Amino acid sequence: MPRPRCERCQRPLDHCLCPLIPSLDSRTRVVLLQHPSESSHALNTARLAALGLVNAQLRVGEVFDDLVELLQTPGYRPALLFPGEHAQVLTAYGEVDDRPLLLIVPDGTWRKARKLLYLNPLLEALPRVTLGAVAPSRYRLRKAPEPGALSTLEAVVEALNVLEQPVSFDALLKPFEALIEGQIKAMGAETFQRNHGTP
Template sequence: MTDKSIAPLHAVHQLYQYRKSLSTKPFGARGKKLIRCDFCLLGIQFCTCHLRQSLNSSLSFMLIMYDNEVLKPTNSGRLIADLIPDTHAFLWNRTEPAVEMLALLESDIYQPYLIFPEQYIENGQTIMNQVSQSQLNNKRPLLVMLDGSWREAIKMYRKSPYLQMMPVLSFAPEMLATYALRKGSHEFQLGTAEVAALAIEAAGEPLNGIALQKWFDLFVESSLLGRNRRAKETLTPIEQFKSQFINALQAAK
């Protein structure tokens, strides 16, 4: 178990604790016999909490999470909250969306952008591939992400009118998904943190985007080690991933 004093609990940690309190039985994740850190949900021997640091960012994120998504050890949305200080997280509810969530979307402080594939947009929303200061009117970008499987994300979008009223930030990356834990059904479908890294770059913070991508890479490698998918005779690979993340953090400062 990781000492929570290492770093403060963020929005996804808090949502995890809330969602866990609603459960009548333990969440049956693959590898449920693995002893996990309570915060990063990695195996305790591969815990990365001591490396977590906030980035200096002018961006904000909102994660709208599908039911038990926040309970999954493979969820990469929590990695965004690990690094971006102003991150908000809510459970999706089709009929009773959180009042606080709707207030943030309507706030004079934020300019929301839905991060979503263009091919699923149905309501004539403005589509863009980058965020420029001229679009913001002195507001802070609020990057809204639907966190769940692609089928769940499409359902959230189609069943939530408030998501169909904001501009859309969309990408068509040429690279293959490197999300080795839970790949999408199509090659262009990336993990939540990977898409967030692209969005951060598109919003004018490329070094922060690289830092999040390296944090994601370390998360994937640590998860695979916990699944016995990497040889335990040597930890050289994991040390290399740690080093790459630390270097990216230093470059972003």
């Protein structure tokens, strides 16, 4: 029989993360487009980002039919958080009345994220933004495909910390860190060290 789950964070009730999830406001509107294969993943960091940000939304799917309306959200300028040859490194919002970003964040493995762009040509056409130098990922349970690769939640936190400085969005990482600690505890220190190196 499946363990009862929290309807909000989708974690088993005895590991509910809701008490750790903040409710942070941001000028930036964050829209997370999640590949369906990620939605049932135990470490669903996009869901944590959406739950912890008031001005965020999580969409699950491969093709998003209402992208035209979404990208025309009044008061925002859309940008895709995704590396690429012409991606601009994010910088803080200026003093002048700078329209905040409607930050579109694909969520999935690199292959699945690229597939989302391929299946939604409007996304492919958006101006791209990327992160500058980043701290190493705290995501100790997945091997990073390359140095500087972050989980979706970490990428969102880094982006908002840059855009909206001096405001900090690090509180979003609390449930993420608790989730990782819980997974490590469940697998046992020995197994963790064998599979993922020293904690």
